[in-house]
Amino acid sequence: GASMRFVGTTLFDRYPGLFAIPFTFFFRAIRGIPIVAREGAGTIYSGGDFICNIVPGVWAKHRSPDSPKLAVSIHHVNANPFARHGNSMIASAVSYLLQRLSFLLIKRHADIVFVLNKAMKEWLSGRGFDSSRIVVTGAGVDIAGIDRAVAPVAPRFDACFAGRLNPTKGIFDLPAIWRAVVD
Secondary structure, eight states: OOOOOOOOOOGGGGSOSTTHHHHHHHHHHHHHHHHHHHSOOSEEEESSOOHHHHHHHHHHHHHSTTOOEEEEEEOOOOOOTTTOOSSOHHHHHHHHHHHHHHHHHHHHHOSEEEESSHHHHHHHHTTTOOGGGEEEOOOOOOHHHHHHOOOOSSOOOOOOOOSOSSGGGTGGGHHHHHHHHHO
């Protein structure tokens, strides 16, 4: 019974690079507001904490006659731009500040916040989030299924990296990590 609506691409989605990101986020948020507001949903779920995902939900929560509930997933916390490596200082600072703005909106307006682990819940609680509204979901890995798996006769060492090819995603750490896995 759930319905999904998608925000179309903006002119700035076509331009890679730091310059376009703030404009892309701004226009995504602006385009998302009427989509979310007119749906009349009882609950709005934002699958991430990007500011362009949060603003339409907050807007609808307070402007819609239905007063929908707002649920948000937070997957990670951006590092301080002075400690984050792999991106330019400007990109790291913009990302950090936009996430902190999202966190302020989420803290004040979200009815429930989903996080991957207890450490994230504690981190958010330590920064004023209501811990009773934070739910630890885990990462969706069936540990029992892994424990039941039978090892092949001859060990194989295959891997798959799923993520943006960017130093902040750990791509350059993988050779050392994979060496430890194989050992």
